[in-house]
Amino acid sequence: MKMLINVPERVVADALRGLAAAHPDLLTVDVERRIVVRRDAPVAGKVALLSGGGSGHEPLHAGFVGPGMLDAACPGEVFTSPVPDQMVRAAAAVDSGEGVLFVVKNYTGDVLNFTMAAELAEDEGVQVSTVVLRDDVAVSEDGESAGRRGTGGTLFVEKIAGAAAEEGAPLVRVASVARRVAESTRSFGVALSACSTPARGAPTFDLPPGELELGIGIHGEPGRERRPMMTSGEIADAAVAAVVEDLRPDSPVLLLVNGMGATPLLELYGFAAEVHRVLAERRVAVARTLVGNYVTSLDMAGCSVTLCQADEELLRLWDAPVRTAALRRGR
Amino acid sequence: MERDRAQDGGAPAGAPRGAAGLDADFVVRWLTAAAAAVDREADRLTELDAAIGDADHGANMRRGFRAVTGTLAEDPPATPGAVLALAGRTLVSTVGGASGPLYGTLLRRTGGELGTEAPRVSSAEFAAALAAGVAAVGALGGSAPGDKTMLDALVPAAEALPESFDAARRAAVAGALATVPLRARRGRASLLGDRSIGHQDPGAASAALLVTALAETAAEAAGSPDD
Numbered sequence A: 001m002k003m004l005i006n007v008p009e010r011v012v013a014d015a016l017r018g019l020a021a022a023h024p025d026l027l028t029v030d031v032e033r034r035i036v037v038r039r040d041a042p043v044a045g046k047v048a049l050l051s052g053g054g055s056g057h058e059p060l061h062a063g064f065v066g067p068g069m070l071d072a073a074c075p076g077e078v079f080t081s082p083v084p085d086q087m088v089r090a091a092a093a094v095d096s097g098e099g100v101l102f103v104v105k106n107y108t109g110d111v112l113n114f115t116m117a118a119e120l121a122e123d124e125g126v127q128v129s130t131v132v133l134r135d136d137v138a139v140s141e142d143g144e145s146a147g148r149r150g151t152g153g154t155l156f157v158e159k160i161a162g163a164a165a166e167e168g169a170p171l172v173r174v175a176s177v178a179r180r181v182a183e184s185t186r187s188f189g190v191a192l193s194a195c196s197t198p199a200r201g202a203p204t205f206d207l208p209p210g211e212l213e214l215g216i217g218i219h220g221e222p223g224r225e226r227r228p229m230m231t232s233g234e235i236a237d238a239a240v241a242a243v244v245e246d247l248r249p250d251s252p253v254l255l256l257v258n259g260m261g262a263t264p265l266l267e268l269y270g271f272a273a274e275v276h277r278v279l280a281e282r283r284v285a286v287a288r289t290l291v292g293n294y295v296t297s298l299d300m301a302g303c304s305v306t307l308c309q310a311d312e313e314l315l316r317l318w319d320a321p322v323r324t325a326a327l328r329r330g331r
Numbered sequence B: 001m002e003r004d005r006a007q008d009g010g011a012p013a014g015a016p017r018g019a020a021g022l023d024a025d026f027v028v029r030w031l032t033a034a035a036a037a038v039d040r041e042a043d044r045l046t047e048l049d050a051a052i053g054d055a056d057h058g059a060n061m062r063r064g065f066r067a068v069t070g071t072l073a074e075d076p077p078a079t080p081g082a083v084l085a086l087a088g089r090t091l092v093s094t095v096g097g098a099s100g101p102l103y104g105t106l107l108r109r110t111g112g113e114l115g116t117e118a119p120r121v122s123s124a125e126f127a128a129a130l131a132a133g134v135a136a137v138g139a140l141g142g143s144a145p146g147d148k149t150m151l152d153a154l155v156p157a158a159e160a161l162p163e164s165f166d167a168a169r170r171a172a173v174a175g176a177l178a179t180v181p182l183r184a185r186r187g188r189a190s191l192l193g194d195r196s197i198g199h200q201d202p203g204a205a206s207a208a209l210l211v212t213a214l215a216e217t218a219a220e221a222a223g224s225p226d227d
Helices: A008-022 A084-094 A108-123 A153-166 A171-183 A232-247 A265-281 A312-319 B024-052 B057-074 B080-094 B099-114 B123-141 B151-160 B165-177 B188-196 B202-223
Strands: A027-030 A035-038 A048-055 A072-078 A100-105 A128-133 A185-191 A211-214 A225-228 A253-259 A286-292 A302-309
Touching: A008 A027, A008 A048, A008 A072, A035 A084, A048 A084, A048 A108, A048 A153, A072 A084, A084 A100, A084 A108, A084 B080, A100 A108, A100 A153, A100 A171, A108 A128, A108 B099, A108 B123, A128 A153, A128 A171, A153 A171, A153 A185, A153 A253, A153 A302, A153 A312, A171 A185, A171 A312, A185 A232, A211 A232, A232 A265, A232 A302, A253 A265, A253 A312, A265 A286, A265 A302, A286 A312, B024 B057, B024 B080, B024 B188, B024 B202, B057 B080, B057 B099, B057 B202, B080 B099, B099 B123, B099 B202, B123 B151, B151 B165, B151 B202, B165 B202
Parallel strands: A048 A072, A048 A100, A100 A128, A253 A286
Antiparallel strands: A027 A035, A035 A072, A185 A211, A185 A302, A211 A225, A253 A302
16 A cells, blocks of 8 residues: 555654644644644633544544634544543643643543543643543444444534633533533444555455445444445435434534545535435434545545534534634634 | 571462562563563564454554663662552553553552552562452453453453462463453454454453563572572
């Protein structure tokens, strides 16, 4: 597998150097310690949002650091959670005294490292609250596994809770908004190809040309079910069915049609049209739509559908200004 | 050190000579041997992880244990408890993933049970401390033996350790192999459901390496005079 890299060991550091070079107005990047911080942090009187996770999901999370969204991101090695030292240092850098919200995706490694980091940060006098994303409906919540994964829904939590923090809401309020979004959000992903990690240089699982994988996560792991290749419309039918039948929305939704990294936007917009068709057939009103590569899995081809049932307040916070490397509107 | 073992009521059979005196040097040699084993077996651990996880366990463990040996070579603490606590903190800071907090907690809690003051601990004290460390891993991960995790090697090893270091080694190796037919209930492998069956758990495999290194270090200590 050909890759645009120097050596596998430096992939994350090289990307952070590029992020720093591209966005000096927005970000302060500590390449060695692997911490990306909002340029003007700490922002006086504002609750800070901190997230992180394995690399390979770009622009998540560092691409969402900036006014109206995250204050700090801690990237780990590819598909490996960051270590507590990163989160403790980042929390100290962004805490204005109003506290820090940790946004964590439900993977064993992320949860354990963020839990340890929260304890250590609190020992240093930083007030920490945590929200854990578990939006992926492909995984059963029967207690027989690590439980549902955090995937595309992370973007909704980081944007909406980030807007609440930007408005000056206190930590308990920002955390409750974040939890409300997390509980109102569901996702489902589909892979047309596996992804290749830089260290391995080859696909993480074997997916024959004529087949696709339904119910995948964002780490190149196999999914729930393998089927013969389907059309965009058939994939939309399956993905929307999985999400809607779990979420059962009774008010308008925010829709994220997300690319996994190697699917062209031409295909993704065609897929977005099919998703809108299926939602209309199911009488689900769409309040806002975002289409693009936001929560990716390296060079995996495929897509995910995320729906967030949004009330008036969540919709207003979704529409609020944001200025980050990957998502900008309103100023 | 030179006490007759018959007079040392707490010393298990097969324990190293001078069982009443596991010191900081013993723990450093154990962790150095463990690092060498992890280094040697890193590719195998990664291959096991590729089957049911995300193919990085060997690389992550190697990074962490290299950091441990580096830190211990630089400034080795004077007591076994302090060595274990420092090694645990180093693993937490360098490994990432689930393995970092879990192995870090294992060593930190074991070291914490020994305390930072005692320059020597008995084998019985060491076995009790390790059992507490293993229990802390179970509490942190919310898991139990049978879930197809490192606990499937660590729990039987801790139970056998009061008998002898070699019994612990045998129990750990057998426990790791016994994860093959299990269905994972914790960690990323659990997301595969039945597809996790038929593969050895990489965490149990690395745990068996650590316990094997411990038994080998103890055997060397027993074999070397005046240790």
